[in-house]
Amino acid sequence: MWIARAAIISAAFLLSACATGPRIVASDVRTTAAQPPGAAVLAGARYRFERGPQAAGQPAPERLEAMAQAALARVGLERDDARARLTVQVSGTVSAYWMDDWGRPQGGPGRLSFGLGMGRGGFGLGLGGPLYDSSVPLYISEASVLMRDLQTGQIVYDSRARHDGPWHDTENVLAALFVAALQGYPNPPQGVRRVDVPLLPPAAAAPVPAR
Numbered sequence: 001m002w003i004a005r006a007a008i009i010s011a012a013f014l015l016s017a018c019a020t021g022p023r024i025v026a027s028d029v030r031t032t033a034a035q036p037p038g039a040a041v042l043a044g045a046r047y048r049f050e051r052g053p054q055a056a057g058q059p060a061p062e063r064l065e066a067m068a069q070a071a072l073a074r075v076g077l078e079r080d081d082a083r084a085r086l087t088v089q090v091s092g093t094v095s096a097y098w099m100d101d102w103g104r105p106q107g108g109p110g111r112l113s114f115g116l117g118m119g120r121g122g123f124g125l126g127l128g129g130p131l132y133d134s135s136v137p138l139y140i141s142e143a144s145v146l147m148r149d150l151q152t153g154q155i156v157y158d159s160r161a162r163h164d165g166p167w168h169d170t171e172n173v174l175a176a177l178f179v180a181a182l183q184g185y186p187n188p189p190q191g192v193r194r195v196d197v198p199l200l201p202p203a204a205a206a207p208v209p210a211r
Contacts, residue, residue, distance in 0.1 A: 022198040025176035027161040029195045031188040034149075034156035041149050041156055042186035046080035047072070050087040050148075059170060064092050067171065068145060071178035075185040086156070089146040092174040096137035138166055143177035159188065161195065172199055 033039060049065050058064065068090040069079055077086075140162065147157035159181040167173055180195040 023167075025163050025165075025167075025173055025180070025197045025199060027163040027177055027180040027195050027197070028192055029159065029161045029180050029183065030192045031157070031159035031181070031184070031190070032155075033158075033186060033188055034154065038149070038152075038154060038156055039186060041085055042147070044076050044078075045085045046078050046083050047086040047088045047147070048079065048081040048084035050089045052089050052091070058091060058093050059174070063171065064090050064174070067092070067175040068143075068178045070175065071145075071182050074179065075182050085150055087148045087150055089148075090144065090178070092141075092143040092177070094139055094141045094168070094170050094174070096139055096168075098137055137168075138164060139168055139173075140164055141170070141173045141177060143174050143181055145178065145181045157186070 034042065049068075051061050054061065068088065072079070072088065141164075142160065142162045144160040145157065146155065148154065149156050161177040161180040163173060163177060165173075176197040176199060179197050183195045
């Protein structure tokens, strides 16, 4: 009995350890930004929102704009509808999918296996199998930010961020994706990059690293 109890306690400790600390939204980000001289309009610019067609699975436009506005303020942009130099069009969608035991997008029950071992070296515990229930959906969350120069109509910033994961608190995840999409603004790295955003209040959040 003590062996079984030790296994349960050890497994519980391992699983609880994974849940400590701030939640991290890991995303893949692709950004295209205007090069000089067109890039001069990006730094410290005033902007207004411009709405495009609403996609399925997208929150209300005013909710998306509120999330994006908080992220835009973090990089020094100010909303000013009367004196805007840029227009900003944002989108955010969430869709569900299912995976089988080995990570394929199909479906089926998840498996979690425990192993116990005794030997001359002591006692060992093994934990195997995927650490998710594949009968529960996973989610693809995507956010985009598109900026145009009002004077020329030129697209000066176009960034898209995507996160795959088990969380369905849509507004928290999309808000983090807008922060990720603006990482490095106004001179972001080129190509696809990984950006991790901790879900902390903006005043307490550390600078977002790219890798």
